[in-house]
Amino acid sequence: MRALLVEDEALLRQQLAQSLRDAGYTVDEAPDGEEALYLGREYPYDIAVMDLGLPRMDGIQVIQSLRSEERHFPILILTARGHWQERVAGLEAGGDDYLVKPFHTEELLARLNALVRRSAGFSSPTIKAGPISLDTSSQRVVANGVELELTSFEYKVLEYLMMHPDEVVSKTTLTEHIYEQDCDRDSNVIEVFIGRLRKKITATTQCNPIETLRGRGYRFVIPR
Known part of the structure; x- marks a missing residue:
């Protein structure tokens, strides 16, 4: 944030x-x-x-x-x-x-x-989406009972997407929300973070809640 x-x-x-x-x-x-x-x-x-x-x-x-x-x-x-x-x-x-x-x-x-x-419409510090639970206070993410080891930027990307479920979020928007004003930004790095998140989430949940919308960005869809 x-x-x-x-x-x-x-x-x-x-x-x-x-x-x-x-x-x-x-x-x-x-x-x-x-x-x-x-x-x-x-x-x-x-x-x-x-x-x-x-x-x-x-x-x-x-x-x-x-x-x-x-x-x-x-x-x-x-x-x-x-x-x-x-x-x-x-x-x-x-x-x-x-x-x-x-x-x-x-x-x-x-x-x-x-x-x-x-x-963002959440009253609890814990955001739950199917088998995924993200604690905004401790910054811990648990999927199917297994805590995911995320880097700082991976966590920031996932937190933003989970706080805006079902919304189309562009790479530019994610870049603006995770990098500071004077930081050398590279929106292509967002793709790397998304790829890592998908691998870590899929490894424990067998689902991929982060959709790619070509030319538009990403969307977090709550797993059913």
Whole structure:
């Protein structure tokens, strides 16, 4: 899942970005409101973490602008302790949840995971599709009772496909959701990840839930 992290305090932003990456997120960083608005317009994020006290454009303005332009990804607001008016304004502007500084990273990650799941229509951290079970919290994938050994990118591809079942997902979309802004991207590598996933899933389930639609992309079909 791809996250936009907006925080003007450099050290805190670096620490949060590393925690998000360690948790499996692809992260783009913005130190001010103008950069946040630009990134939010340009890239297809699954989640955003938004500080409100930003230079150049405050977080509430950024949220309002993104929502007015039909950018619907969930936004978690970061606010200072005691600034309850900011929290109310942020939620009314279109934010989905808030967290008061200082906070525990574990709580931040739990809230982000919950927002991503709910935006995709899942209430539980475990996504089940026939004999396949994917735990978004532990990032473990089990097929017919056997845990699959997946690389970070293999997991990201499978997680995105399983969160969008029966949808046609292009290679470009997968590339945008698993690679960061400045990463050297090669959409052909997606084919390699898909091939590996199919082999690992088929070896334990004798089914292939990932369909290829020539010239269009891939579709995850829930095994019956």
